[in-house]
Amino acid sequence: MTRVAEQDLTRRIATRAVHAGYLGDPLSGAVMSPIYQTSTYIQEGLGKNKGYEYARTRNPTREALERNVAALEGGLHGFAFGSGLAALDAVMKLLSAGDHVVSGENVYGGSHRQMTHIWSRLGLTFTFVDGGDARAVAQAVTPQTKIVYAETPTNPMMRLCDLAATGEIARKAKALFVVDNTFATPVFQQPLQFGADIVLHSTTKYLNGHSDMVGGMLVTARDDVAERLGFIQNSSGAVPGPFDCWLALRGTKTLALRMRQHDASGRRIAEWLEHHPRVQRVYYPGLQSHAQHELAARQMTGFGGMLSIELGDTGFARRFVERTRIFALAESLGGVESLIGHPASMTHASVPLEMRRRMGLTDSLVRLSVGIEDVEDLIGDLAQALADD
Numbered sequence: 001m002t003r004v005a006e007q008d009l010t011r012r013i014a015t016r017a018v019h020a021g022y023l024g025d026p027l028s029g030a031v032m033s034p035i036y037q038t039s040t041y042i043q044e045g046l047g048k049n050k051g052y053e054y055a056r057t058r059n060p061t062r063e064a065l066e067r068n069v070a071a072l073e074g075g076l077h078g079f080a081f082g083s084g085l086a087a088l089d090a091v092m093k094l095l096s097a098g099d100h101v102v103s104g105e106n107v108y109g110g111s112h113r114q115m116t117h118i119w120s121r122l123g124l125t126f127t128f129v130d131g132g133d134a135r136a137v138a139q140a141v142t143p144q145t146k147i148v149y150a151e152t153p154t155n156p157m158m159r160l161c162d163l164a165a166t167g168e169i170a171r172k173a174k175a176l177f178v179v180d181n182t183f184a185t186p187v188f189q190q191p192l193q194f195g196a197d198i199v200l201h202s203t204t205k206y207l208n209g210h211s212d213m214v215g216g217m218l219v220t221a222r223d224d225v226a227e228r229l230g231f232i233q234n235s236s237g238a239v240p241g242p243f244d245c246w247l248a249l250r251g252t253k254t255l256a257l258r259m260r261q262h263d264a265s266g267r268r269i270a271e272w273l274e275h276h277p278r279v280q281r282v283y284y285p286g287l288q289s290h291a292q293h294e295l296a297a298r299q300m301t302g303f304g305g306m307l308s309i310e311l312g313d314t315g316f317a318r319r320f321v322e323r324t325r326i327f328a329l330a331e332s333l334g335g336v337e338s339l340i341g342h343p344a345s346m347t348h349a350s351v352p353l354e355m356r357r358r359m360g361l362t363d364s365l366v367r368l369s370v371g372i373e374d375v376e377d378l379i380g381d382l383a384q385a386l387a388d389d
């Protein structure tokens with residue numbers, strides 16, 4: 001189990017992004033973490049090794065990434081996985097049959113699918129509530145509740161969970177508070193500071209930022225939780241390869257810089273869309289019109305590049321997503337390139353229709369991941385795609 005150095009936590013986030021977690025390479029002095037593409041390590045004698053025996057258990061490239069992301073979140077221990085959903089799988093393995101989880105209903109579609117189609121079958125029970133309503137979360141807690149699971153902002157409705165209030169509910173229930181911080185990133189929101197026990201990431205998204213790998217990460221500041229997560233990571237074995245870890249690590253170095261641009265362009269485009277006559281509603285926490293704008297300003301330091309728009313007409317929405325030329329029609333988000341998606345038929349197709357309706361996820365909702373291209377070009381692209389024939 002690796003641990004973040006104290007010194008890394010005293011520095012500001014852009015410095016942590018570049019430097020935290022790399023201990024240097026004693027062989028060559030390489031400035032950047034080498035890719036240790038190996039499955040095993042030579043032992044000098046029986047029981048005599050350098051601390052590395054087999055790469056499912058430990059790999060120096062993976063450890064550099066784990067310490068880097070842990071430092072970014074202000075945590076002490078990081079655990080890398082082969083995907084965000086593999087990271088969620090490891091979290092759920094902290095529980096035993098009969099345990100109960102309270103989860104936001106508007107979590108990532110794949111997270112919801114894993115909970116309802118895999119873990120429910122294996123004896124965990126779930127109550128899904130509006131994670132933006134702390135009273136509803138509190139009411140759903142039972143004596144069996146072991147995890148309170150939140151995503152904020154949510155995908156794709158951009159609804160917020162009050163981290164401080166929900167963390168307090170979990171603490172009183174002696175349940176772990178687990179927060180998926182994929183959308184906000186540690187640059188704009190650090191859930192551990194609001195009482196979260198574990199932060200989850202799909203590093204596939206902003207942390208890597210270049211849409212060239214799939215990965216996940218868990219971060220905690222608690223030694224006892226880290227002990228158990230390390231055991232699960234090694235025992236279940238859903239670890240990423242060293243090359244993917246290296247790609248993610250290359251991505252996190254520019255995270256603070258990229259997020260500044262995602263945020264600046266996200267705000268510009270959200271405001272522009274809000275004034276467009278064909279757009280009925282814009283869901284973006286940075287807008288005054290967002291129902292939880294005040295909460296957003298309290299727990300976030302920026303709002304990023306994710307936003308959704310209600311077009312009110314399914315045919316028009318379908319036409320729109322197929323007409324953009326810079327915004328590419330694709331699943332996923334958080335890369336340097338702008339993407340556009342239709343949640344009802346793409347990312348959230350596995351969420352039951354009735355549940356989609358309840359949270360406002362209509363067939364005419366479109367989600368944008370605003371990249372770091374020139375914002376005037378992006379607005380021009382959206383303008384031509386929204387224009388009447």
Ligand SMILES: *Cc1c(COP(=O)(O)O)cnc(C)c1O
Nearest residue numbers: 083084085108180182202204215
């Ligand atoms: C993509 C995503 C996940 C799942 O991560 P994978 O890397 O695709 O397994 C979980 N949560 C959120 C918010 C995501 O966007």
